Amino acid sequence: MDQVDVLFLREAFTRQGIMLSFNGPFSATLIEEIGKALRKYMEGLAESASAVTDVFSAYIELSQNIRHYAAARGVSGPDAEATIIVSRDDTGHYVVNAGNVVLHEDGAALEARIGALAVMDKSELKAAFKAQMRQPRDPAARSGAGLGLIDLARRASRPLACNLKPLDEGHAFFSLRVVI
């Protein structure tokens, strides 16, 4: 393995305004611990309670979605890992990015769903949230992303943006960006 170039990483982190990043396998406990640290850090910046809640919420929904997806698909090892990055852009907006390995068809379905949410205004998103909440619960559902994605879209100041990069015949890397 190459030696880790700490300075290179530091400069990349600084340039992109990255406050927190995580890459690898993660447990429910680790999600909570990182989340607590994120909250404390933001409170230390004297952010409003609403901003802290929105960023924390985006982080929790994204990481729990990835955990639910891995569990529902029965994947483990590198395919169950997640990459989560919280940053602040040069206009002061907090940005939460998350990515994980998905099956091609699941990635395509997510892309379509995010495309549909991207054209909705706030009141349409609210109606979609309430309608989704009333859907019968399906324990065998592939992902818990039903309500989560709509909630992310509602907290975001810009439409959700996603990216799907093919990795091999069956898999792609799906990433989602939420600008608070």
Next chain:
Amino acid sequence: MNDLAIAATDSTPAVRSDWAAGRLEMTGDSYPENSFELFQPVLDWLDAYLAEGTRPLALELQLLYLNTSSVRAMMDIFDALQNAHETGRAVSVTWRYDRDNERVAELAAEFKEDYTFPFDIVPKA
């Protein structure tokens, strides 16, 4: 039915019920990965209480941040209250929140829109 006395954790609220007084309280954050594990005993207690007698029920909430699966589970709790209300039972919700945390007030207000029983959203001083 035994009363509930569930201690809060980082990601789950404290839950306390008082069958004799007709009161159910939930206080804290709620963002467990599996909300139904947490909420099922609460729903079971509520269903049992509402199935017996005609005494009123007061649901006292000081919930802060809820993940979407907790929001979904709270809907089941409010639905149970709504059903009881429609049969003439006296049920009420009081949701207290810190004045500077407007996201809590917004969430509570969105729930309130869907129900007709007394639903008070009260800012704490």
